[in-house]
Amino acid sequence: MSSALTASVVACPHVTPPTIPPTPPSPPRDPAAPVIGGAQLGTTGLAAPSGASAPPALSAMSWVVADLDTGAVLGACDPHLRRRPASVQKLLLAETALPKLNPNQVVEATDADLKLPPDSSAVGLLVGGHYPVSTLWYGLLLESGNDTANALARVAGGSGGVPATVAAMNAEARRLGADDTHAVTPSGLDAPDQLTSAYDLALIARADFARPDFVRYDTLLRMQWPAQPPRDPHGFQIQNENKLLVDYPGALGGKTGFTDDARHTYVGAAQRGGRRLVVTVMGAEIVPARAEKQGEMLLNWAFGLPATASVGHLVTPDEIASSRSSASAHPAGSAPAGRVRASGVRLAQAGGGAFLNSPAPKVLLALVVLALAALGVSMMWRLRRGG
Numbered sequence: 591m592s593s594a595l596t597a598s599v600v601a602c603p604h605v606t607p608p609t610i611p612p613t614p615p616s617p618p619r620d621p622a623a624p625v626i627g628g629a630q631l632g633t634t635g636l637a638a639p640s641g642a643s644a645p646p647a648l649s650a651m652s653w654v655v656a657d658l659d660t661g662a663v664l665g666a667c668d669p670h671l672r673r674r675p676a677s678v679q680k681l682l683l684a685e686t687a688l689p690k691l692n693p694n695q696v697v698e699a700t701d702a703d704l705k706l707p708p709d710s711s712a713v714g715l716l717v718g719g720h721y722p723v724s725t726l727w728y729g730l731l732l733e734s735g736n737d738t739a740n741a742l743a744r745v746a747g748g749s750g751g752v753p754a755t756v757a758a759m760n761a762e763a764r765r766l767g768a769d770d771t772h773a774v775t776p777s778g779l780d781a782p783d784q785l786t787s788a789y790d791l792a793l794i795a796r797a798d799f800a801r802p803d804f805v806r807y808d809t810l811l812r813m814q815w816p817a818q819p820p821r822d823p824h825g826f827q828i829q830n831e832n833k834l835l836v837d838y839p840g841a842l843g844g845k846t847g848f849t850d851d852a853r854h855t856y857v858g859a860a861q862r863g864g865r866r867l868v869v870t871v872m873g874a875e876i877v878p879a880r881a882e883k884q885g886e887m888l889l890n891w892a893f894g895l896p897a898t899a900s901v902g903h904l905v906t907p908d909e910i911a912s913s914r915s916s917a918s919a920h921p922a923g924s925a926p927a928g929r930v931r932a933s934g935v936r937l938a939q940a941g942g943g944a945f946l947n948s949p950a951p952k953v954l955l956a957l958v959v960l961a962l963a964a965l966g967v968s969m970m971w972r973l974r975r976g977g
Contacts, residue, residue: 599633599634599635600633600635600636600638601635601636602635602636602645602648602667602668603636603644603645603646603647603648604647604648604649605647605648605649605877605878606649607649607875607876607877608877610875611850611853613673613674613850613851613852613853613873614674614851616671616672616673616785617672617785619670619671619672625670626670626767626769626789626905627663627669627789627902627903627904627905628663628901628902628903629902630666630901630902631663631666631669631670631789631901631902632670633666633668633669634668634671635667635668636665636666636667637663637665637666637667637669637901637902638665638901639664639665639895639896639899639900639901642665642895642899643891643894645665645667645888645891646884646887646888646890646891647878648667648871648874648878648884648887648888649874649875649876649877649878649884650667650871650872650873650874650881650884651667651668651671651673651872651873651874652666652667652668652669652671652673652787652788652871652872652873653666653667653669653788653869653870653871653872653884653885653888654666654667654669654788654789654791654792654869654870655867655868655869655888655889655891655892656792656796656867656868656904657865657866657867657868658795658796658799658859658866658867658868659865659866660903661796661903661904661905661906662899662900662902662903662904663789663792663900663901663902663903663904664867664892664895664899664900664901665888665891665892665895665901666788666789666901666902667788668788669787669788669789669902670770670787670788670789671787671788671872671873672770672785672786672787673785673786673787673852673872673873674778674780674784674785674849674851674852675771675778675784675785675786675791675847675852675855675872676778676780676847676848676849676851676852676853676854676855677711677734677736677777677778677845677846677847677848677849677855678778678786678791678845678846678847678855678856678857678870679773679775679776679777679778679784679786679847680730680731680734680739680776680777680778680845681791681794681795681798681845681857682759682762682763682768682771682773682786682794683730683739683742683743683755683759683776683777684727684730684731684798684804684807685762685766685794685797685798685801685804686746686755686758686759686762687742687743687746687755687758688727688801688803688804690746691723691742691745691746692723693722693723693724693727693803694722694723694724695722695723695745696720696721696722696723697720697721697722697723697726697741697742697745698718698719698720699715699716699717699718699719699720699721699737699741700717700741700744701717702740702744702752703715703717703737703738703740703741703744704717704737704740705740706736706737706740706779707779710736710779711733711734711735711736712735712736712737713729713730713733713735713737713738713815713828714735714737714815714826715729715735715737715738715741716818716821716822719818719822720818721741721816723742723745724807725815725816726738726741726742727742727803727807728807728810728813728828729815729828730742730807731807731808731830731845732807732810732812732813732828732829732830732831733828733829733831734831734845734846734847736777736778736779739775739776739777739778740752740776740777742755742776743755743756743776746758752776755776756773756774756775756776759773759776760772760773763790763794765907765910765911766790766793766794766797766905766907766910767793767905767906767907767909767910768786768787768789768790768793768794769790770785770786770787770789770790771785771786771787771790771794772784772785772786778847778849778852779849780849780850780851780852786872787872788870788871788872789870789904791855791857791870791872792857792868792870792904793904793905795844795857795859795868795870796868796904799842799843799859799866799868805842805843808832808843808844808845809830809835809842809843810830811829811830811835811836812827812828812829812830813827813828814826814827815827815828831846832844832845832846832858832882833880833882834858834860834882834885834886837882837886838858838860838886838889839860839862840860840861840862841858841859841860842858842859842860842861842866843858843859844856844857844858844859844882844885845857845858846881846882848881852872852873853873853874853875854871854873854874854875854876854880854881855871855872855873855874855881856869856870856871856874856881856882856884856885857869857870857871857885858882858885858886858889860889862893863893865893865897867889867892867893869885869888869889869892870885871884871885871888
C-alpha cells in the first residue's frame with residue numbers, strides 16, 4: 591500500500607454516449623487514505639505504463655486490466671471509483687460460499703428465494719422444487735439467476751440465512767483487501783450503500799479463477815435444467831450469457847451485469863502467449879460496444895504490452911493481513927515498543943504488568959485500610975477521654 595498520487599490527472603480515452611441515464615453519485619475517496627495496489631492506482635484518471643500506446647476509448651467509467659498469475663496491474667482508469675456492482679456481485683458470493691457448500695446437497699426452493707423485483711433476472715426456480723447445489727451454481731453463473739443467488743446465500747448462511755452470507759461476503763472482501771466493496775444483497779440487485787470498484791472486482795475475480803470448481807461452473811456453455819414434475823415435467827436448457835467464451839480466443843470465463851443504477855458491468859478473463867489476464871469494466875453504456883466487447887478491446891490492448899509492464903499490483907490476503915497486523919501493533923502516536931508512560935513513570939510492559947497483576951497492590955490496600963481504622967479508633971478513644 592502507498593500514499594495517493596499528487597501528480598496531475600491524465601484523462602482516460604472516453605466515448606461519450608448520446609444520453610447517460612442518471613445514476614447514484616459515487617462516494618468521494620479520502621485523498622489522504624492509503625491507495626491499495628500502489629500509488630499510481632490512486633488516480634481518478636488513466637494509469638498506463640510509460641511508453642505504452644493509448645488504451646481504447648470506451649464509455650466505461652472505470653476499468654482495470656491485470657495479470658491473474660503475477661498480480662501486476664497493466665492499466666487502469668479510475669480503478670478505485672466506487673459504484674453499484676450489478677450481477678458481477680455474484681463473483682463475491684461464489685468466492686464466499688463455494689468453500690462452504692457441498693455440491694451434492696439438495697436444496698428445496700422457498701417463497702423467499704423467489705421474492706424478486708419485477709423483470710429481475712431469474713433462472714426459474716419453483717417453490718418446493720429440489721435442486722442440487724451444483725445445479726444452483728450453474729443457474730447463478732450461466733443465467734445470472736437472482737433466485738439461485740438467494741437460495742445459495744440462504745443455505746450457505748445456515749441458521750443466519752441470507753444476512754449471515756452477506757456478512758460473510760463483506761468479511762471475505764476485507765480479507766482479500768477489497769476495501770472499496772460493501773455488499774448488501776447476494777445477487778447484486780441495487781441497494782443503498784452497495785458498492786465495489788474495478789480494482790476490487792479484479793481482486794475477487796483472481797480469487798475465483800484460482801478455484802477449479804468456479805472455473806467448471808463458470809465456463810459451461812449450456813446445460814439442461816432439471817425437471818420438477820408435475821409442474822415442469824421436462825426441464826429446459828439454459829445458456830451462458832458471457833459471450834466472451836465463444837467470441838474471444840483463449841477466453842477463460844467471467845460474468846456480465848446490468849442494473850439501472852450500475853449500468854453495464856463486466857468481468858472477463860483470457861489467456862494468450864502463456865499469460866492470463868483479467869479485465870473489469872464498470873459503468874459502461876453500449877457504445878462503442880457492449881460491456882463485454884469493451885472488455886475484449888482492453889484485453890487486446892493489454893496483451894500487446896510487455897510482460898513486465900505494470901502500474902500497480904493486486905494485493906494478496908497475506909499482504910493485507912501483514913499490513914493490518916503491523917498497523918495494529920504500532921498505531922499512530924503510540925509510545926515506543928516495549929514501553930508505556932503512566933503518571934510520568936516509564937514502566938517496562940512486562941514488569942509493570944506483572945506488578946499490577948500480582949497480589950502486592952491488594953496487600954498494600956489492606957494495610958492502608960487497617961492503618962486508617964486504627965487511627966479512627968485512637969481518635970474516638972481520645973474524644974471520649976476529652977482529650
